[in-house]
Amino acid sequence: xxxxxxxxxxxxxxADLEHVRSIVTRxxxxxxxxxxxxxxxxxxxxxxxxxFCREVDDIADGDVQVPDRDLALKEWHExxxxxxxxxxxxxxxxxxxxxITRFSLRKADFAAVIDGMAMDAAGPIVAPDEAMLDLYxxxxxxxxxxxxxxxxxxxxxxxDRVAYHLGRALQLTNILRDLQEDADRGRLYLxxxxxxxxxxxxxxxxxxxxxxxxxxxxxxxxxxADHFREARRAMQKCDSVAMxxxxxMAASYRPVLTAMLRRGWxxxxxxxxxxxxARVLRSLLAYYR
Numbered sequence: 684x685x686x687x688x689x690x691x692x693x694x695x696x697x698a699d700l701e702h703v704r705s706i707v708t709r710x711x712x713x714x715x716x717x718x719x720x721x722x723x724x725x726x727x728x729x730x731x732x733x734x735f736c737r738e739v740d741d742i743a744d745g746d747v748q749v750p751d752r753d754l755a756l757k758e759w760h761e762x763x764x765x766x767x768x769x770x771x772x773x774x775x776x777x778x779x780x781x782x783i784t785r786f787s788l789r790k791a792d793f794a795a796v797i798d799g800m801a802m803d804a805a806g807p808i809v810a811p812d813e814a815m816l817d818l819y820x821x822x823x824x825x826x827x828x829x830x831x832x833x834x835x836x837x838x839x840x841x842x843d844r845v846a847y848h849l850g851r852a853l854q855l856t857n858i859l860r861d862l863q864e865d866a867d868r869g870r871l872y873l874x875x876x877x878x879x880x881x882x883x884x885x886x887x888x889x890x891x892x893x894x895x896x897x898x899x900x901x902x903x904x905x906x907x908a909d910h911f912r913e914a915r916r917a918m919q920k921c922d923s924v925a926m927x928x929x930x931x932m933a934a935s936y937r938p939v940l941t942a943m944l945r946r947g948w949x950x951x952x953x954x955x956x957x958x959x960x961a962r963v964l965r966s967l968l969a970y971y972r
Contacts, residue, residue, distance in 0.1 A: 693728065693778065693781040693782060693785055695727070695781050696777075698774065699774040699778050700730075702774035702778070703734045703774065703775060704730050706730070706733070706734040706775070707730050707733050707734060710733075710737055717931065717932070718928070720927060720928065720931075721928065724785065725835060725836065727782075728782040728785065729835075729928075730778075731775070731781075731782040732788075732830050732831060734775055735779060735793065735796070738775070739756060739759055739796060739797050742755045742800065742804065743756070743801070752804040756797055756804060759797050760794060760797055762776075763790060766779055766780055767790050782834065786833045786834050786838075787838060788833055788834070789830075792826045792830045793830070796822060796826050799822025800823070802823075803823075807868060807870045807871075807887075808870055808872060809869070809871045809885060809887060810873065810878055811872065811874060811875065812876060813874045816872065817851075819854075820850065820855065821847075821850065821851070824853055825846050825847050825854075826850070828845065828846030828847070828849055828929075829843055831846070831929075832845060832921075832929065835925040835926065836922055836924065837921045837922045839920075839921060841917050842917075842921050842925070844913070844914075844917035845914050845918050845926065845929055848910040848914035849911070849932070851906075851907070851910045852907045852910035852911040852933070853932070855903055855906060855910070856936055856939055856943075858903070859904060859948075860939060860955060862900075862951040863952045865887065866887035870887060871886075873899065873900075874903075877899045877903070880899075881893070881899040882894075882895050883895045883896055883899055891951055891952070896948050897948040900947075900951075901944065901947075901948075904940060911933055911936075911940070914929070915933065938958075939955060939957055942955045942956060
């Protein structure tokens with residue numbers, strides 16, 4: 684894309700657009716490739732949303748050095764207030780304001796993401812109750828979905844339902860996949876009520892070797908599958924073109940959940956094997972239907 688063409692995207696300069704794109708690229712995820720299916724305005728809008736999420740997530744995880752993580756996230760709330768007043772200070776601000784204006788994004792959804800990151804920054808989350816786990820999933824996943832569906836091109840109530848269910852499906856899948864990694868960080872996102880019902884220790888490392896972990900995890904896996912199914916139903920009532928990225932994301936993640944159910948959680952440290960070719964094929968099929 685030439686500099687002249689980039690100038691027209693969201694009314695932003697090519698330098699500002701390149702800045703948000705570089706944040707996405709440096710993250711080293713498949714996100715940038717996945718967003719290539721979007722038209723330029725929507726693609727750069729998603730880059731801006733992702734860059735925002737990346738910055739607050741890095742603060743919460745300690746990947747960027749700040750004197751006080753809680754204060755840094757509170758400052759992001761103040762920065763958010765300025766953005767919705769149209770005040771900008773750097774390239775990310777400028778592309779975010781353009782994205783907020785173009786796609787009518789809601790401050791509450793950005794604020795929810797910051798609050799979700801603050802939950803992690805406050806200290807390792809260990810055995811939250813069901814209500815707190817659901818709130819966490821809403822803030823770190825479904826809120827991102829509510830921003831995303833608007834950039835994709837659908838701001839209907841059904842699109843919000845897609846965000847609600849798909850966000851929870853993806854986050855529960857991540858939790859079930861990353862038990863070992865989270866335990867190494869002192870985290871245990873499994874709900875306290877189920878841990879107690881299945882006599883699973885509340886200690887993150889000890890929980891990995893409990894006999895009750897497998898039946899407990901299967902309950903959460905069924906919940907995730909239910910959310911995938913409800914997300915799919917809501918998508919069918921939305922703009923089909925706008926839902927392409929959401930369909931592709933669901934199609935890519937669903938096999939991970941299936942593979943984990945097949946493997947079980949007797950040895951959660953065992954890598955989940957999913958055919959890359961199969962995931963790509965499912966994503967391609969989801970693009971068209």
